[in-house]
Amino acid sequence: MAERATGRATTRAEAELAVPAAHVAWQRVGSEVVLLDITRRQLIGLNGAGGMLWEALHRGQDLMVGAREVARVYGQPAAVVDEHAAGWAETLLAREILCPPGAACAAASSATPQAGAAPRAWPNEAPDRYDPPAIAWEEPLEQAGVYAACGKDAGGDVDPNCLSSPFNGAS
Incomplete structure (x- = not known):
């Protein structure tokens, strides 16, 4: 379990129902999903699986629906990807990049991607390799x-x- 900035630990149930925080803008740039945490003035790049999960959450799907899509695309066991996805969400909840549903940091997020971003139509073939969803890089603005x-x-x-x-x- 990760501990949020509020000092309270994140539960698995919160992770599975998390939503993108209102203060985080995003866009797909090539094969990456890049987040802009406006509050902390950070740019954050998500790896392939993390980007797929972010897009699923932004479309209003819950984390496990996104995890099943990641498992299908990468040809991985669903149970393994479910665990990885929950850990990823707990990390982003702790950093307030994701928020529990109904929390003050979560706005009613539109099911439409930000300007210039489009839902990714994932190929039927798996990408080269599966890496658990993660923050691939970050840097201050x-x-x-x-x-x-x-x-x-x-x-x-x-x-x-x-x-x-x-x-x-x-x-």
């Missing part, structure tokens, strides 16, 4: 990423809500 979102408007004015913009003298 650079300040430049914030600057790009804090540019001047068409009139040359800086958004007053953008306090870290280089255009307003702050850093």
Whole structure:
């Protein structure tokens, strides 16, 4: 069991019913699913199985439905993938990337992917190899990423809500 930032341990039942947190945006980029944790200013890349599970959760399916799809695509025993998926979800719940249903950090997530993302139509053939669902990489957002979102408007004015913009003298 993983322990959430709240200090309370995550249960297996919570993991199986978890939903994507409202403060996490995502997009499929090639073979990866990349998450943007807006609250913690982190970019997070999920491996193939993790990306498939994320997309299933985003479509409103529960974790075990996603795990069965991963098992089918990768040709793995369902019981093994179920365990891996539950552990993956517990990790993401502990980091508040996923939330228990009805929790304050979970918004009513749309069943439609974010702009530019489309549900992945997985091939009938298994990818090269199965790795348990996991975070493949992560990195902090650079300040430049914030600057790009804090540019001047068409009139040359800086958004007053953008306090870290280089255009307003702050850093």
